[in-house]
Amino acid sequence: MVSRARFAKATAFCSCLWVPSSFLHLFSGRSASAFRRSEISVSDSQFSLSEVFQVFFMATERDDSLQSISVQLNGSSNYAYWSYVMRNFLIGKRMWGYVSGTFVKPTNSATKNYAKELETWEVNNSKIITWINNSVSQSIGVQLAKYDSASQVWEHLKRLYVQSNFAKQYQLEIDIRALQQHSMSIQEFYSAMTNLWDQLALTESAELQAFTPYTDRREQQRLVQFLMALRNDFEGLRGSILHRTPLPSVDSVVNELLAEEVRLKSHSEKGIVDKGILPSPSVFAAPVVKGKSQGRVNYDECSFCKEKGHWKAQCPKLLKKEQPYQPPQWRPPQSTYKNFKHTSQSSCFSICHAWDGSLWV
Template sequence: MMLTLSAKNKLMFVNGTVVRPATGTTEYKAWERCNDLVISWILFNLDETIARSVLFLKSARELWKDLEDRFGFASITQIYSLEQKLSELTQGQQSVSEFYTRIKTLWDSIDDIQPLPTCVCTTSNCTCALTERIHNAQQTQRVLQFLMKLNDRFSAVRANILMMTPIPNVTQVYRIVAQEEDHKEFSQSAITDNLAFTADRKPYYQGQNSYSQTQGFRPNINNFVKKKPHNNYYCTHCKMAGHSLERCFKIHGFPPNFKGNKDRKVAAMVLNSSDS
């Protein structure tokens, strides 16, 4: 809300910078119009129950001050709730980007409720550098929190970051871990592609070969045996494979140029018996 008011150049109506002009003047009419506009913006963004409680306030400054008095303080319960969520947060199945966004949101909420102390030196040039030291200590603590909550597959990059001197800030650590995640995904994708390419390559023979650690690669000799044509035929008369019933010599007779050891008389007897 503060950003919206500042962008519209109306922030002075809630922080008390603009003084209410005297009634009946030209300035009062311009102030009243802008004041009503700011009140309408604030009421539109409030919960219905809260909006009813401030509906009859006449100036944006009074409305804002009333809301600030009721809700503009941090309780220990809010800090406890945020710290509990932070302690229970882990990466899990989230990507590094998603996890960093969640943990940074909690950090920003804690900073808004409980900001860091600042230097109160009265001199123009601060010599204690208290604010900088506190900020560096906070960055180191948050780097440790971020690394502790990462998955175990980032253990190597975690160890490398912890050995750095000086230790980088949170944003730099996030970039390093995100690059490591991209590298792991690229490597895994390359391995998967190579395995898929190897699986698609078919050898010149069919079948499976065996492999053992002691004897190594052992090809199946059946893979190299040339299969005879027409091996799908089967004769129900001879109970043999290699020819069909329509091509059985024992039923229809042997051809004249047949050089096998079969007795041709058997074929002739079969034909005569079938003709009778």
């Protein structure tokens, strides 16, 4: 066992090797200024290698409770990712058993090592609760103060944000269908879509997730959703992917799209697109009709006037253009027609009266 005096000197020696300054505060009453770098040189050989490693291990063990993951839980929007990172973090610390219920709190005080086992359980349980509190928002952390064990804290968060209700599933389905790539890169678009997929997967039961035909069907559905929301720049690659048998996974498709994105970007920088090279036609494009422009249009775009907000059947420009031509009907001028009618009647009246001898004009 290293004595306190030698341990203090070994700590100062480690500080010469750029050990974090927090290691110098391992003992109460000893400040970092008490160990000047000039007191012990790197070439000092009075400390054995085991003593130096003991400093590292004890310092690491002491600062272990301050470590936590960098992801902060904000609610149901990122619970899937947060729980994934936290679970792997606890597994790496060999403490996931305290959350899953494998390591339970000792209750039999008659056992030989009861006091030591209880202390070990309480220390590790408190570490996990501290890690969880350091990785959630303050509004969520306040709700965790009423729980004493890490398993209770974990189950509370799981009940709170893993809700298999129909309203949440309905909203996620709407968000997935409304998500479009637009100006996002492939990586940004894939991350946004994956976030919605993961939240939707939380609404599935464990039996469905273990059913292989269902997971295969879900993977195909995700591939279709991802390809449908891509920009028209990737139409050529999209068409080739849809004709493959069997269909590739989403991850392999994203890998191909990343390479295609780099190729299109390099062509755009060289000005190839401006010289008249157009993207490949749509795999679902209609047969070419002479005299009509071709190309894939958006779901809310008119294929006639290329404006958004209506389809071709309701296009005001097309309806105005297709109205039948009605030639104007000829009618004599109003003043001439009236004078002509009045003159005719007067002439007829004069002739009739002249004929019977009662009136001469």
